[in-house]
Amino acid sequence: xxxxxxxxxxIDYNVKVRVKADGSDVDLANVKMALNPxxxxxxxxxxRLKEQGKASEIxxxxxxxxxxxxxxxxxxxxxxxxxxxxxxxxxxxxxxxxRLLAKVAEEDQPGLVLLGKQSIDSDNxxxxxxxAALMKRPQATFASEVQIDGDTLTVTREVDGGLQTLTLSLxxxxxxxxxxxxxxxxxxxxxxxxxxxxxxxxSAADLGVTLTNKIKLISVAPxxxxxxxxxxxxVAELVDKLRNEAKVIA
Amino acid sequence: xxxxxxxxHDNQQLKPVTLNVLAAAQQLGGDITLLVxxxxxxSVVEQAAKISGVKQVLVADAPTYAHHLAENVxxxxxxLAEPFTHILAASTTTGKNILPRAxxxxxxxxxxxxxxxxxxxxxxxxxxxxxxxATVEIDEPKVVMxxxxxxFDPVAAEGGSAEITSVSAVFENADIRxxxxxxxxxxxxxxxxxxxxxxxxxxxxxxxxxxxxxxVADKLGAxxxxxxxxxDAGYVPNDMQVGQTGKMVAPELYIAVGISGAIQHLAGMKxxxxxxxxxxxxxxxxxxxxxxxLVADLFEAVPELQNSL
Numbered sequence: 001x002x003x004x005x006x007x008x009x010x011i012d013y014n015v016k017v018r019v020k021a022d023g024s025d026v027d028l029a030n031v032k033m034a035l036n037p038x039x040x041x042x043x044x045x046x047x048r049l050k051e052q053g054k055a056s057e058i059x060x061x062x063x064x065x066x067x068x069x070x071x072x073x074x075x076x077x078x079x080x081x082x083x084x085x086x087x088x089x090x091x092x093x094x095x096x097x098x099r100l101l102a103k104v105a106e107e108d109q110p111g112l113v114l115l116g117k118q119s120i121d122s123d124n125x126x127x128x129x130x131x132a133a134l135m136k137r138p139q140a141t142f143a144s145e146v147q148i149d150g151d152t153l154t155v156t157r158e159v160d161g162g163l164q165t166l167t168l169s170l171x172x173x174x175x176x177x178x179x180x181x182x183x184x185x186x187x188x189x190x191x192x193x194x195x196x197x198x199x200x201x202x203s204a205a206d207l208g209v210t211l212t213n214k215i216k217l218i219s220v221a222p223x224x225x226x227x228x229x230x231x232x233x234x235v236a237e238l239v240d241k242l243r244n245e246a247k248v249i250a
Numbered sequence: 251x252x253x254x255x256x257x258x259h260d261n262q263q264l265k266p267v268t269l270n271v272l273a274a275a276q277q278l279g280g281d282i283t284l285l286v287x288x289x290x291x292x293s294v295v296e297q298a299a300k301i302s303g304v305k306q307v308l309v310a311d312a313p314t315y316a317h318h319l320a321e322n323v324x325x326x327x328x329x330l331a332e333p334f335t336h337i338l339a340a341s342t343t344t345g346k347n348i349l350p351r352a353x354x355x356x357x358x359x360x361x362x363x364x365x366x367x368x369x370x371x372x373x374x375x376x377x378x379x380x381x382x383x384a385t386v387e388i389d390e391p392k393v394v395m396x397x398x399x400x401x402f403d404p405v406a407a408e409g410g411s412a413e414i415t416s417v418s419a420v421f422e423n424a425d426i427r428x429x430x431x432x433x434x435x436x437x438x439x440x441x442x443x444x445x446x447x448x449x450x451x452x453x454x455x456x457x458x459x460x461x462x463x464x465x466v467a468d469k470l471g472a473x474x475x476x477x478x479x480x481x482d483a484g485y486v487p488n489d490m491q492v493g494q495t496g497k498m499v500a501p502e503l504y505i506a507v508g509i510s511g512a513i514q515h516l517a518g519m520k521x522x523x524x525x526x527x528x529x530x531x532x533x534x535x536x537x538x539x540x541x542x543x544l545v546a547d548l549f550e551a552v553p554e555l556q557n558s559l
Contacts, residue, residue: 095359229542248524
C-alpha cells in the first residue's frame with residue numbers, strides 16, 4: 001500500500017511572529033521556516049507504518065514555490081521515498097489546495113493519505129476534511145493512534161470530551177494530532193541520501209486545476225495586548241484582590 | 251440572510267457553546283434555523299426550541315447521526331443547504347470535523363474559528379497561535395464557518411418558541427463506523443463554559459498532584475485545565491488541554507498554576523477576564539499576561555489558597 005503525506009512549509013514554531021507596520025500581513029522576511037510540526041508527525045507515522053510492513057511506499061507532496069522543496073527534502077530525510085511539488089506562484093485558497101491534492105491522489109492512488117490536523121500559520125484545520133470529501137473517502141481527524149489491519153483502519157481521535165475510536169475502510173484520510181507519535185531526527189546519512197531521492201515538479205495546469213483565491217486578506221492586526229498586572233506578596237493578598245478588587249470570587 | 255446553525259450536543263444535553271454560535275448568527279442578522287442531528291435526542295430538541303431568537307428547529311433523528319460522524323452529518327448539511335446563505339457550527343472537534351467536509355462538498359471554501367463578524371462576508375479570525383488577528387473577506391455563494399464560542403456572549407437559553415420540523419433524510423456512509431469512546435466523566439463544569447478555570451502545568455510534577463487543583467476547583471465551582479506540557483507528560487488526559495491546539499477558554503477568572511506560559515498556551519486563555527499566575531519562576535512569561543502574579547512554590551501556595559476560600 002502506498003501512503004501519500006501532504007506537508008506544508010511554515011514559520012518555525014519557535015519564532016514569534018510580528019505584524020507588518022502597514023497591517024497588510026505578518027512579516028515573514030528573513031524568518032526561519034520549517035516543516036509544519038503536525039506535518040512532521042504525519043511523515044513520522046507514515047514511516048512507522050512502512051517499518052511495520054503496512055506500507056510499501058511513502059510519497060510526500062507539498063504545494064508551493066521552490067522554497068518548499070527544502071521541507072520536502074526534510075520529509076525525504078525522515079524516510080519518505082519520493083516527493084512531488086505542485087508549483088504555484090501565489091497562495092491559492094484552501095479549496096484549491098484540496099483540489100490539487102485530490103488530483104495528486106487520483107494519479108498516485110494511495111491507500112492512506114496522512115496530513116497534519118492544522119498548520120501553525122493559518123491555524124485552519126480543514127485541508128484533510130476537504131480532501132476526504134473531494135476523494136469521497138472517509139476521514140479520521142485529530143488522530144492519536146492509527147492501526148491498519150488489511151483494508152481496515154482503526155483510528156483513535158482526541159475529541160473535546162475524551163477519546164473516540166472509529167473504524168474506516170481504506171482508502172481513507174487521517175489528520176494527525178500532537179500525541180500520535182514523537183518524530184525522529186533525520187540522521188546525517190539520511191539527509192545526504194534524501195538529496196538523491198526523486199522530486200517531481202508538477203504545475204496546477206498539469207493537474208487540470210484552476211487556481212483561485214476566494215478569501216481575501218483585508219488586514220492583519222496584532223492582538224489586543226494584555227499588560228502585565230501586579231505581583232502580590234502572599235496568598236492572603238491574592239485572595240483579597242480577587243474578592244475586593246477584581247470581584248471574581250465570593 | 252438565512253442562517254443554519256448546527257447544534258452541538260451529546261443526545262441528552264445541548265452544549266452551551268451552541269448559544270455562543272447563535273450569538274454570532276444574530277450578529278449576521280436574518281432568520282436562524284438550528285439543526286439538531288443526533289439519535290434519541292428529544293430532550294435536546296426541547297431545549298433547542300426554547301432558545302431565544304431561533305425561528306425553526308430542524309430535527310434529524312437517526313442512528314447514523316448518533317456520534318456526529320462527519321461523513322453522515324456533512325451529507326445531511328449538503329442536503330439541507332439550499333435555502334441558507336450561511337452555515338455555522340462551533341469551533342469544537344465536532345464542528346471542525348464536519349464543516350470543512352460539508353464546505354468542500356458544496357464547492358466552497360470554509361472559514362475556521364471565526365472570532366468577529368464585520369459583515370455578511372467579512373470576518374475576523376486569529377492566526378499564528380493568536381499572535382495576529384486577520385480580517386478576511388470571503389467571496390463564496392454560501393458562507394460555511396466554525397465560530398470560536400468564547401468570542402461571543404451567549405444568547406438567552408429561554409424565551410423562544412421555535413417551530414420544530416422533522417427531517418427524514420438519513421445518510422449512512424458504509425466506509426466508516428463508530429467503534430467506541432472513552433469520555434471523561436466529571437461533576438465539574440465544562441472547561442469551555444466554566445466561569446472559573448484552574449489550570450496546571452508541568453510544575454505540578456505528576457498526575458497525583460493535580461488533586462491539589464481539583465480541591466481548589468471544587469471550592470470555587472471551577473473547571474480544571476492543563477497546559478500541553480502537562481498533557482504530553484501524561485499527568486492528565488487530552489480533553490483538559492488549553493491552548494492553540496487544545497481548547498479555547500475565556501472565563502471570568504483563570505488561575506494558572508505551575509504553567510510557564512508558552513505562546514501556544516497563551517493563545518488558548520489570554521481572553522480571560524482576570525488572569526492569576528502562581529509560579530516559582532519569577533521570569534516565567536505567564537506573568538506578562540497575568541493581572542495578579544504570585545511568585546511562590548505552588549505546593550505551599552495552592553493548599554493555602556484552598557484554605558482561604
